[in-house]
Amino acid sequence: MAKRDYYEILGLSKGASDDEIKKSYRRLAVKHHPDQGGNEDQFKEVAEAYEVLKDEKKRQRYDQFGHAGVGTGASGGQDPFAGFGGFGSQGQSVNFDFGDLGLGDILGSFFSGGRSGPGKARGQDIETAIELEFEEAIFGLEKDLNLKLNDTCSHCKGTTAEPGYELKTCSTCRGTGQIIRAMRTVFGDIQQQIPCKTCRATGKVPEKICSVCRGSGTERKAQTIKLKIPAGIDDGTTIRLREHGQAVANGPKGDLYVHIKVKPHKEFTREGFLILSEHHIDMVGAALGAEAEINTVDGPVKMKIPPGTQNGTDFKLSGHGVPKIRSTARGDHIVSIFVDTPTKLSKKQKELLREFKKSKKSRFGL
Numbered sequence: 001m002a003k004r005d006y007y008e009i010l011g012l013s014k015g016a017s018d019d020e021i022k023k024s025y026r027r028l029a030v031k032h033h034p035d036q037g038g039n040e041d042q043f044k045e046v047a048e049a050y051e052v053l054k055d056e057k058k059r060q061r062y063d064q065f066g067h068a069g070v071g072t073g074a075s076g077g078q079d080p081f082a083g084f085g086g087f088g089s090q091g092q093s094v095n096f097d098f099g100d101l102g103l104g105d106i107l108g109s110f111f112s113g114g115r116s117g118p119g120k121a122r123g124q125d126i127e128t129a130i131e132l133e134f135e136e137a138i139f140g141l142e143k144d145l146n147l148k149l150n151d152t153c154s155h156c157k158g159t160t161a162e163p164g165y166e167l168k169t170c171s172t173c174r175g176t177g178q179i180i181r182a183m184r185t186v187f188g189d190i191q192q193q194i195p196c197k198t199c200r201a202t203g204k205v206p207e208k209i210c211s212v213c214r215g216s217g218t219e220r221k222a223q224t225i226k227l228k229i230p231a232g233i234d235d236g237t238t239i240r241l242r243e244h245g246q247a248v249a250n251g252p253k254g255d256l257y258v259h260i261k262v263k264p265h266k267e268f269t270r271e272g273f274l275i276l277s278e279h280h281i282d283m284v285g286a287a288l289g290a291e292a293e294i295n296t297v298d299g300p301v302k303m304k305i306p307p308g309t310q311n312g313t314d315f316k317l318s319g320h321g322v323p324k325i326r327s328t329a330r331g332d333h334i335v336s337i338f339v340d341t342p343t344k345l346s347k348k349q350k351e352l353l354r355e356f357k358k359s360k361k362s363r364f365g366l
Contacts, residue, residue: 003067006049014063018054025050034186121200123150123246123254130258132229134265138275138297138322140231144224145258150246151221152253153213160217160249161206168207170199177201202250217249227258232273232323235262267295273322273331278338281305286339296320296333303335311339 032038152158169175173196195201209215245254289307321331
């Protein structure tokens with residue numbers, strides 16, 4: 001039976017763009033997918049057409065020579081589903097591009113092509129969180145993190161073998177770290193490579209397992225990890241400590257992620273490298289000028305308030321803000337002045353204010 005034209009299968013013309021090809025494929029793949037009640041043969045046909053047309057070189061050869069140019073002739077041609085997981089002579093893998101349809105990962109687990117050898121496992125990453133005082137985040141410090149983790153076995157040093165004994169080739173996977181498992185799917189019998197459980201995908205097993213860790217290569221231990229927190233760290237920052245996570249046999253440890261939470265301050269707020277605060281003065285101090293003692297993260301600082309200062313005026317205390325990470329520079333401290341209007345006045349105070357108001361009007365001829 002003659003093969004259908006790939007453009008016809010996807011409902012496209014020969015000059016279709018890459019975006020049009022992808023959109024048509026996604027729509028038809030969902031429509032014909034067997035798990036969605038579609039036709040298996042049509043699904044294969046759509047996938048085959050897309051695998052050729054999405055590749056610029058394959059598409060060029062197909063446009064010039066037809067199915068023969070991509071090895072899929074009408075008779076005796078190559079099945080696009082051959083070669084998966086060890087089938088066929090090429091052992092190639094084909095990646096199905098389902099984009100955001102959520103089907104790519106499902107099919108990808110079936111069609112793992114080629115043969116991968118043993119590789120080092122890696123320990124799991126872990127997360128923890130610490131809370132800092134406002135000043136601790138500003139100036140930095142060193143904290144002890146007390147955690148209970150899987151650490152490298154002190155007896156076998158993580159090799160899983162009793163000291164004095166060697167590691168030998170795993171007889172289950174013959175040193176490859178992988179085994180082949182046959183699976184029956186809607187596409188037929190599929191072979192899938194999976195990690196060997198006997199050697200934990202390392203390809204090696206101990207001649208005699210470690211008497212302390214029983215072959216796990218790890219021990220559960222309470223650990224104290226010193227964490228250096230840099231000056232100027234902000235709320236919501238995460239610090240990564242490489243290879244301070246869970247240990248694993250014959251491989252590196254995972255990483256430790258420390259999430260930083262900074263407690264709010266009762267007097268200061270932070271905006272980037274700026275520290276903000278408020279200072280209240282009475283109307284006399286605002287009118288005549290004053291000297292105020294301002295609290296900063298460095299301690300009290302004297303600040304002059306000039307005569308005639310208006311409510312809401314900001315003043316800058318240079319160099320009293322947040323340290324800039326990896327720099328000797330610091331931000332500034334901004335002080336907002338608020339003038340308090342008295343709510344209770346004595347009779348004499350009221351008379352003085354009235355006199356002041358009259359003299360002000362007289363001065364300006366009002």
